[in-house]
Amino acid sequence: MRNFMDNPALVDVTRGTLTESLHRGSVAVVDTEGRLVCGIGDVEARVFPRSAIKALQALPLVESGAADALDLTDAELALACASHSGEEVHANAARVMLMKAGLSEDDLECGPQWPKRMEDAAKLILADEVPCGLHNNCSGKHAGFLGLARTMGVPTRGYIEPDHPVQLEVRLAMEQLTGDTLTEDVCGTDGCSIPTYASPLRSFAKAFAAFGTGEGLEPLRADAARRIYDACINEAYMVAGADRFCTRVMEAFRGRVFVKTGAEGVFCAAVPELGFGIALKCDDGATRAAEAMMATVLEVLLDLDEDEAALLDGLVNPPILTRRGTQAGHIRPREEFLSALESDLQQS
Amino acid sequence: MRNFMDNPALVDVTRGTLTESLHRGSVAVVDTEGRLVCGIGDVEARVFPRSAIKALQALPLVESGAADALDLTDAELALACASHSGEEVHANAARVMLMKAGLSEDDLECGPQWPKRMEDAAKLILADEVPCGLHNNCSGKHAGFLGLARTMGVPTRGYIEPDHPVQLEVRLAMEQLTGDTLTEDVCGTDGCSIPTYASPLRSFAKAFAAFGTGEGLEPLRADAARRIYDACINEAYMVAGADRFCTRVMEAFRGRVFVKTGAEGVFCAAVPELGFGIALKCDDGATRAAEAMMATVLEVLLDLDEDEAALLDGLVNPPILTRRGTQAGHIRPREEFLSALESDLQQS
Numbered sequence: 001m002r003n004f005m006d007n008p009a010l011v012d013v014t015r016g017t018l019t020e021s022l023h024r025g026s027v028a029v030v031d032t033e034g035r036l037v038c039g040i041g042d043v044e045a046r047v048f049p050r051s052a053i054k055a056l057q058a059l060p061l062v063e064s065g066a067a068d069a070l071d072l073t074d075a076e077l078a079l080a081c082a083s084h085s086g087e088e089v090h091a092n093a094a095r096v097m098l099m100k101a102g103l104s105e106d107d108l109e110c111g112p113q114w115p116k117r118m119e120d121a122a123k124l125i126l127a128d129e130v131p132c133g134l135h136n137n138c139s140g141k142h143a144g145f146l147g148l149a150r151t152m153g154v155p156t157r158g159y160i161e162p163d164h165p166v167q168l169e170v171r172l173a174m175e176q177l178t179g180d181t182l183t184e185d186v187c188g189t190d191g192c193s194i195p196t197y198a199s200p201l202r203s204f205a206k207a208f209a210a211f212g213t214g215e216g217l218e219p220l221r222a223d224a225a226r227r228i229y230d231a232c233i234n235e236a237y238m239v240a241g242a243d244r245f246c247t248r249v250m251e252a253f254r255g256r257v258f259v260k261t262g263a264e265g266v267f268c269a270a271v272p273e274l275g276f277g278i279a280l281k282c283d284d285g286a287t288r289a290a291e292a293m294m295a296t297v298l299e300v301l302l303d304l305d306e307d308e309a310a311l312l313d314g315l316v317n318p319p320i321l322t323r324r325g326t327q328a329g330h331i332r333p334r335e336e337f338l339s340a341l342e343s344d345l346q347q348s
Numbered sequence: 349m350r351n352f353m354d355n356p357a358l359v360d361v362t363r364g365t366l367t368e369s370l371h372r373g374s375v376a377v378v379d380t381e382g383r384l385v386c387g388i389g390d391v392e393a394r395v396f397p398r399s400a401i402k403a404l405q406a407l408p409l410v411e412s413g414a415a416d417a418l419d420l421t422d423a424e425l426a427l428a429c430a431s432h433s434g435e436e437v438h439a440n441a442a443r444v445m446l447m448k449a450g451l452s453e454d455d456l457e458c459g460p461q462w463p464k465r466m467e468d469a470a471k472l473i474l475a476d477e478v479p480c481g482l483h484n485n486c487s488g489k490h491a492g493f494l495g496l497a498r499t500m501g502v503p504t505r506g507y508i509e510p511d512h513p514v515q516l517e518v519r520l521a522m523e524q525l526t527g528d529t530l531t532e533d534v535c536g537t538d539g540c541s542i543p544t545y546a547s548p549l550r551s552f553a554k555a556f557a558a559f560g561t562g563e564g565l566e567p568l569r570a571d572a573a574r575r576i577y578d579a580c581i582n583e584a585y586m587v588a589g590a591d592r593f594c595t596r597v598m599e600a601f602r603g604r605v606f607v608k609t610g611a612e613g614v615f616c617a618a619v620p621e622l623g624f625g626i627a628l629k630c631d632d633g634a635t636r637a638a639e640a641m642m643a644t645v646l647e648v649l650l651d652l653d654e655d656e657a658a659l660l661d662g663l664v665n666p667p668i669l670t671r672r673g674t675q676a677g678h679i680r681p682r683e684e685f686l687s688a689l690e691s692d693l694q695q696s
Contacts, residue, residue, distance in 0.1 A: 004367075005357060013612070013633065016536030018546055019352070020396050021612050021633035024372075048368050111671030118462055118469065125470045136671060188364030189676040198366055264361070264369050284632040285361065285369035323459030323484060328537040 004283070007041035010337040011282070011289040013320065015329035022334075023289030025265065025282040027297060029344075030205035032215040032275045034179075038297075038344035039202070040337070046198035047281045048188055052262030054141050055081040055228050056177055056207055060169040061144045062224035066151035070100045077228060078235035079140030083261060085241030086115030086135035088123065093238065094134045097143035101150045108133030109160045110142045110192040117242065138192035140238070145170075145194075162187060162195040171197065177210060178203035191263060201279040204268055208277030212258060212270025229258055229270070245291045245315065249298070252311045257298060265290040271301060288331055292316055296333040300341045352631070355389035358685040359630070359637040361668065363677035370682075371637030373613065375628040375645060377692075378553035380563040382527075385624060386645075386692035387550070388685070394546035395629045396536050400610030402489050403429040403576050404525055404555055408517040409492045410572035414499035418448045425576060426583035427488030431609060433589030434463030434483035436471065441586065442482045445491035449498045456481030457508045458490045458540040465590065486540035488586070493518075493542075510535060510543040519545065525558060526551035539611060549627040552616055556625030560606060560618025577606055577618070593639045593663065597646070600659045605646060613638040619649060636679055640664055644681040648689045 004026075013021040026041025036043065058080045061067050067077060076097050084090035098104055113136040115121045124131060133139055142159075145166050149156045154165045161167060162184075174197060175182050182197040190196040209215070212229065214222030232239050236250035239260070249259050258270040265282030267290045278297055282289040295315035304312065320329040352374075361369040374389025384391065406428045409415050415425060424445050432438035446452055461484040463469045472479060481487055490507075493514050497504045502513045509515060510532075522545060523530050530545040538544040557563070560577065562570030580587050584598035587608070597607050606618040613630030615638045626645055630637040643663035652660065668677040 009353060015396055021631060023632050048363055113671050114466060122473045125473045185365060189670060191670050193670045193672055283369060284371050284634055286632055322537060322539050322541045323461050324541055
């Protein structure tokens with residue numbers, strides 16, 4: 001078994017004619033039978049999935065009937081799967097989700113976060129406000145957890161704790177989808193204070209193959225997965241926001257792919273037409289590299305139309321800019337990464 | 349010769365009981381005779397020094413007599429060596445430097461940048477202003493370049509171009525200090541649009557050993573180095589700002605060390621009492637790792653008093669926090685890094 005420590009260099013960051021920095025990582029592509037279609041680096045080492053599995057963490061919300069009981073819209077379901085930018089539209093939708101559960105922002109236990117974009121931060125500043133839990137990129141997920149707690153008839157306070165009934169439901173779903181046992185020794189605390197359980201990338205890719213196709217899932221779960229998948233595609237802006245990778249890719253691919261970023265360089269995806277799930281991590285936690293890695297995998301996997309190709313080209317090789325906006329270098333996948341992907345896929 | 353690609357893992361980022369991410373890199377410690385006291389990873393590969401060598405780039409400003417002709421204060425000299433946070437005090441000092449040269453912010457060619465802290469950005473927003481070149485973290489360096497151009501009697505426009513007399517002076521100083529030839533093939537464009545020339549970490553460490561001690565330098569350059577060193581120590585707030593690594597370390601060590609960060613994970617330092625220069629880079633460009641690496645090297649190298657030890661402890665092992673401010677993990681140097689440092693230093 002290869003080791004986390006020996007993961008290959010996958011992405012270069014150039015300046016002038018030199019490589020200035022480089023990023024290592026690992027990639028797993030798995031089909032609906034759990035077969036590893038492509039494995040680069042160590043795909044068996046446990047990694048924290050962070051926000052990349054929010055769509056899976058939302059399954060109990062739908063399966064339990066809570067989403068129906070609360071009359072959640074597609075936009076609100078998408079927000080439950082989001083790492084949003086804290087724009088007004090996101091914060092407002094989270095507020096409405098909480099209202100539907102008879103709750104308010106005071107019930108959020110995720111902590112505050114400034115909006116991602118300066119123009120959204122500026123709106124708060126000019127209104128003499130400070131950010132609250134609604135602006136936290138995870139507020140929709142938390143509103144979903146709170147709605148589930150209400151529908152289950154359990155206390156809402158402490159819904160972020162590992163032994164709260166909501167988190168136990170979420171953990172059970174993740175154990176079923178990954179096939180892994182998720183015990184305290186692989187549990188960390190996420191940035192929004194809920195538990196995050198480490199599993200191999202291979203397991204997360206398997207889970208997303210099932211999520212995207214419904215294959216191997218019980219009918220109730222397959223329906224819930226379909227509903228969440230469609231909600232994120234139809235309301236891709238709610239999943240991230242302006243100029244964000246996840247929103248841009250899901251909008252451009254109109255249902256062909258589901259993609260979701262996570263902190264510390266994790267990225268997951270589902271490609272239903274191929275029956276594949278994808279999970280990857282940049283070793284050092286860099287989002288710029290995880291995005292280039294995901295764009296590269298999608299570019300190699302899929303037959304692209306002109307618009308899809310143009311979008312992915314820009315995401316595979318984003319420029320490194322000076323503060324005057326001129327190009328000083330770029331991010332680019334390494335040749336070895338491309339050839340490893342292509343050789344694995346030819347064999348499959 | 350070892351390769352950039354094989355640099356060892358030096359810093360872990362943990363969550364719960366697991367390593368979530370890791371950072372590789374290389375470290376060079378060199379004495380005034382140019383001897384490599386400690387070399388971890390590839391110290392011969394060329395890396396872009398970025399802002400870590402601003403203090404060396406300021407030497408022509410002082411040596412030429414321009415700093416005296418312009419009547420620059422210690423605070424202004426420190427700002428010329430700064431990657432500041434764009435606080436009001438920094439922007440105002442840059443404005444005064446420009447005024448002393450008969451110039452204004454319109455002459456800056458570095459591009460605009462939002463202040464680093466939200467509270468400083470908020471001041472601009474509330475005043476209905478947008479950031480300008482004065483807020484760029486490099487504005488002091490640029491004001492120094494412009495002052496040098498005026499004193500040299502050359503056109504100020506285009507002072508950022510590689511063939512402008514100011515940049516030729518800066519390149520010559522870097523060639524003399526590193527002993528390397530700096531040609532177009534190792535030239536990149538920095539984020540503030542000036543040329544940045546790649547040299548081995550070993551060369552930068554050698555340059556900082558000379559900068560910190562004056563040894564091996566002509567008297568005029570040794571005097572200029574001493575003046576710049578003292579200015580940065582005396583006005584450490586101008587070199588970075590509130591809660592910044594460089595400011596905190598230089599204030600706490602009261603002249604014992606000079607430290608300066610650069611983009612993409614570069615960090616340089618001078619330790620005059622040992623006659624050492626230090627240069628390091630985190631392969632993937634992460635500042636969090638470069639800071640932990642520099643703090644670790646200083647902790648191993650120096651005999652520390654209580655205050656110095658307390659500060660470095662926090663910088664060697666900073667916590668990873670949730671958005672509620674509770675600890676979820678921490679950054680920590682790897683055992684192999686510590687033992688490599690200690691074994692190299694025992695041999696020296």
